Amino acid sequence: MEFLGGLASVAGADLPELDIRDSRAVERAVEASKPDLVINCAAFTRVDDCETTRTDAFAVNAEAPGQLAGLCARRGIGLVHISTDYVFDGKKPVGESYVESDPAAPLSAYGESKLAGEKSVLAAFPGALVLRSAWLYGASGPNFLKAILARAVRPGAGPLRVVDDQRGTPTWTARLARQIWAAASRGMSGICHASAEGACSRYELAVEFLRLMEVGVEVFACSTAEYPRPAKVPANAVLENAAIKNAGVNVMVDWRADVAEFVAGFRGRLLAEAAGRRTT
């Protein structure tokens, strides 16, 4: 992580060793590592499950981040809290995007819990940075691109159908990490958007990714209505990174460039992982 110049070390903590809802355990972990900056990526992210387990979603996404923010404020530790485009209803016309000052109006329990988290963090610690991103993908962990690839390479795979009426800003986690560091280093606070430049539909993203991966499979566009899910998702939640641009710290690039760099760096690993999934 060459971009983290000036940092002595980076430490991570996750379930099961650290549950963010356990405020005493979080305090002990902070006491033990004495960080200058905490980046809170912990969240209840199973969007559909949030509809039926609202209490759990709010505990992880809203109450615990508020407690963490209070702890950071008391101890003079910087905090970056990750939030989401799902705080918006996505009803803006195609071609328009959301800036930080646009009113939030979540459609789902997940979005509501994340919005509540933004509010609880900033109430407890106005100096914290709440950073909204969108459509994350990366080499580690499950994500939309890996799911598309797994479907494309499974034995006997026919044409894929991918929704064309959800638009957003696919964001590479490696780029986002640089953006988080750039914004935090500048001492930004409040709400900022940080997602790739440009916008596309899920269908367009799938087509571009599979083209770069050189996986030959037909992809057809379909509508969200054809695949009803428990949670409503925003149709056009394209984020504009106004705050980081105004602060002169924007490092985000066009989504196509990032998908290309991601594929160039990880194509073999992605294919092996998809093939592994295929045989298990």
Ligand SMILES: NC(=O)c1ccc[n+]([C@@H]2O[C@H](COP(=O)([O-])OP(=O)(O)OC[C@H]3O[C@@H](n4cnc5c(N)ncnc54)[C@H](OP(=O)(O)O)[C@@H]3O)[C@@H](O)[C@H]2O)c1
């Ligand atoms: N994925 C996206 O497209 C997207 C878009 C915008 C914003 N975000 C935000 O980005 C952040 C990271 O999300 P992600 O997509 O990387 O999802 P993720 O892979 O599910 O990451 C969330 C992490 O939080 C952990 N976690 C869950 N409950 C916890 C608890 N009680 N205590 C401590 N850790 C807990 C999860 O552990 P387990 O895996 O063990 O459950 C997981 O490691 C979240 O704030 C999310 O809202 C994501």
